[in-house]
Amino acid sequence: MRRVLIANRGEIAVRVARACHAQGLAVVAVHSDADREAPHVLAADDAVCIGPPPARESYLRIDTLLEAARQANADAVHPGYGFLAENATFARAVVDAGLTWIGPPPEAIAAMGDKLTARAVVARAGVPLVPGAEVAAGDVAEAERHAATLGYPVLVKAAAGGGGKGMRAAANASELGESLAAAAREADSAFGDPRVYLEKLLERPRHVEVQVLGDHRGTLLHLGERECSIQRRHQKLVEETPCPVMTPGLRAEMTAAALAVARAVEYASAGTVEFLLDGEGRFYFLEMNTRLQVEHPVTEWVTGIDLVAAQLRIASGEPLGFAQSDVTSRGHAIEVRVCAEDPAAGFLPSAGAILAVREPAGPGVRIDSGIATGTVVPVEYDSLLAKVSVWGATRPAAVERLRTALRETIVLGPTTNLAFLQDAVGLPAFLAGATHTGFVDEHLSGWRPDEAEVAAAAIAAALGMQAASAGTAIVSGSALAPSPWETLGRWRLAT
Amino acid sequence: METRLRQGERTLAVELADAPDGASATVDGQEHRVRRLAARPVAAPAGSGGVELVLAVDGRVRHALVVRQGDRVLVALDGRAHAFALGDPPRRASATTGAGVAVAPMPGKVIRVLVSAGDRVEAGQALVVLEAMKMETTLRAEVAGTVAVVAATPGDMVDGGAVLVEISPTRDSVSGRSGEQD
Numbered sequence: 226m227r228r229v230l231i232a233n234r235g236e237i238a239v240r241v242a243r244a245c246h247a248q249g250l251a252v253v254a255v256h257s258d259a260d261r262e263a264p265h266v267l268a269a270d271d272a273v274c275i276g277p278p279p280a281r282e283s284y285l286r287i288d289t290l291l292e293a294a295r296q297a298n299a300d301a302v303h304p305g306y307g308f309l310a311e312n313a314t315f316a317r318a319v320v321d322a323g324l325t326w327i328g329p330p331p332e333a334i335a336a337m338g339d340k341l342t343a344r345a346v347v348a349r350a351g352v353p354l355v356p357g358a359e360v361a362a363g364d365v366a367e368a369e370r371h372a373a374t375l376g377y378p379v380l381v382k383a384a385a386g387g388g389g390k391g392m393r394a395a396a397n398a399s400e401l402g403e404s405l406a407a408a409a410r411e412a413d414s415a416f417g418d419p420r421v422y423l424e425k426l427l428e429r430p431r432h433v434e435v436q437v438l439g440d441h442r443g444t445l446l447h448l449g450e451r452e453c454s455i456q457r458r459h460q461k462l463v464e465e466t467p468c469p470v471m472t473p474g475l476r477a478e479m480t481a482a483a484l485a486v487a488r489a490v491e492y493a494s495a496g497t498v499e500f501l502l503d504g505e506g507r508f509y510f511l512e513m514n515t516r517l518q519v520e521h522p523v524t525e526w527v528t529g530i531d532l533v534a535a536q537l538r539i540a541s542g543e544p545l546g547f548a549q550s551d552v553t554s555r556g557h558a559i560e561v562r563v564c565a566e567d568p569a570a571g572f573l574p575s576a577g578a579i580l581a582v583r584e585p586a587g588p589g590v591r592i593d594s595g596i597a598t599g600t601v602v603p604v605e606y607d608s609l610l611a612k613v614s615v616w617g618a619t620r621p622a623a624v625e626r627l628r629t630a631l632r633e634t635i636v637l638g639p640t641t642n643l644a645f646l647q648d649a650v651g652l653p654a655f656l657a658g659a660t661h662t663g664f665v666d667e668h669l670s671g672w673r674p675d676e677a678e679v680a681a682a683a684i685a686a687a688l689g690m691q692a693a694s695a696g697t698a699i700v701s702g703s704a705l706a707p708s709p710w711e712t713l714g715r716w717r718l719a720t
Numbered sequence: 721m722e723t724r725l726r727q728g729e730r731t732l733a734v735e736l737a738d739a740p741d742g743a744s745a746t747v748d749g750q751e752h753r754v755r756r757l758a759a760r761p762v763a764a765p766a767g768s769g770g771v772e773l774v775l776a777v778d779g780r781v782r783h784a785l786v787v788r789q790g791d792r793v794l795v796a797l798d799g800r801a802h803a804f805a806l807g808d809p810p811r812r813a814s815a816t817t818g819a820g821v822a823v824a825p826m827p828g829k830v831i832r833v834l835v836s837a838g839d840r841v842e843a844g845q846a847l848v849v850l851e852a853m854k855m856e857t858t859l860r861a862e863v864a865g866t867v868a869v870v871a872a873t874p875g876d877m878v879d880g881g882a883v884l885v886e887i888s889p890t891r892d893s894v895s896g897r898s899g900e901q902d
Contacts, residue, residue, distance in 0.1 A: 410831065410849075411856055458855070565853075573825055574853035580768050580787045580794060599765040604827045608853045635796040637787050644800035674802065679727070681777045682784070682795040682802035684745045684754055687723040687734040689771040689786025690793065692759045 226301045226325050226541045228253060230294045231269070232315075233305030234284060235595030236611055237517070238265035241303050244533035253297040255290060257283035259603040264595055271297050278605045284308045287315050291322050301325035301540065303533075307607060310516040311338045327540040329515045333490040337513040340384050341422060347510045350489040352482045355501060355509040357424035362409070365402050368423060372401055375425040381405050383412030384420035386512075389459035391415055394426055429661040430501040432456070433468050433508065435483035436524045438535055439493040440545040447480040448524050448532075449554050451497075454660040455649060457572050462642070462665070463649060464520035465559040466527055468502075469620065469658025479508055486513055494539050495521070495532050501662075519562065519612070522591060526558030526616040557623040560614035561646045563636060565602045568645035568672050575639035576604040583635035589616040589623075590630045602639050610636065624656055644674055725793065725804035732804070745777075752778050764789075820868075822859040822885040828852030830876040835885065839867045847885045848872050865889040 229245045230253040231238045242252040242265065254269030259278035266272045273293035276283035283289070285308055294302060302319045304310040310328070313335035319326045328334070337343045344354055358371035372379045372395065381404045383391030391412030393404035405421060413419040431454045439445035452468035453461040483498035497518045499511040521532045530552070539545065565575045578601050584592045594611035596602065602610065613630055617623030631647045649655060652668055723734045735746040745754045757774040764770040768789035775782055785796040791806040832849040835841060841861045848859045869886040872878065
């Protein structure tokens, strides 16, 4: 393995490129016409254009991607997350083309990718499941009968789903029809598969997941859990490890269940087994993501294990090189997802040119970013722009670091959720670790930017334009008191 | 000097003025004490200019990045972004914006068109389903009435702000019930 094609874009393609370079591997980027100047292209050693902006005509085209790999002499493919990462057909096609697939066995992807098959596998492994039912396409009457048995509210979920796409809640029978149709359409659009099923919607559970890692030589271990309860539209916004309410006993049970699920599909590479945890400490299997997870950095923070580097070593056939007893966890890590969307308008996606970016820095602060000043956020893809993650010796220390890092983080251009994230992690309930999947609805519904902040920003705008129109930083005759920096006159370095 | 900054439907008037002990800023009649502590120009993409500022507003030190592009002014204040527009609000003909018009809230693709010209619609009724960044958004009628114009076809790529459906409101529909649909 010498030259890795990354079949993805955005922050994850940049992240994977870094890991490849750190191991002496060359990187081939692929990009659509909309991403010619994107940071992931600039991070690579070679780049191939794979088509027009719509993902179906570029990032989701297996034939074009394989042709790009051939053309650029790549000998391995990393899928990132999203797009084709959990597409078993793609994984098989990569292997059949004589390339190394940097991911789990195609059979494991297929078994877990179909959520209905996954539920059957997990039930056989003796792991508890969220109560649910299959529904035949278009059979609203049957769906209504199942939903009545499960009890409302229910979730309509895509059988081929993941990442919150193709998922709709229905609070009662009258909402079920539209939810079924919308979920099926979204699933068809995102995954090319309109099948859906029903799950009972648990009240205020926590979302807790276990990172697993296995090689092709029989080693399979876990890297602890992550809690990802703070979500909007069933997509995670804030993720952390450890889970604030985890106990040694619960962790032992949950990680054992995760390993049982992974073992049942002979898993290798990095994967995540997701659970819902209720208020009584009972947990239920939700799904297994057979890929690198968006929120993998928090696990890397506390374990010191580079998950992408591990994926690369595993794919090249090397042993993992450490055992379960070697995995230790230190301190606390939290990540937030910076997305181009408007939290004051139902998290409506936003797109357009990035006019300014400022990244946070300092001890215990990491940013994984797919944007840069002057680049454009296209309308065709996911709204995730970047991830800010922090580490602290304790949870309160990590929260304080995160709050500071977010005050330093600037994205100007499209509307982003940065102010909303500041407010979310600023809540006393967040500091208390009282998180659940209804956290946003409970604490932040109807969110608007703070009025005092708007007034202060308006003052800064007026002041900024005044300074800019004067052409220099020093505004002579300014209505505003100059700072000492401005009254010192020219500086000269003593040499 | 007064600066008028628009944000959505509202306009903020900011007046910067000298004061014996520094300066003051009045925002919509509310006075704030302001001190500018530092400022420097920053590079910004073509067609825009930026200034990084450290200022104190009512005694609290704030870090700001102000970028202007055309008549847009974007401010990051301690990491929180605020978008303003300069000048007076565009003159609006009530026929093209308002309660009887469904406007694409962002650039995207039309997935479904659920009404035709001449249809009677209720307030809250779904009109058009748009997809942008892989998420579906349903545009709903804000008023009851008759569909006058449908300017969307499934598969169309539309710009943010594009008028997709126009409704001639039923008289007294403003007082009609809403929120009964779902």
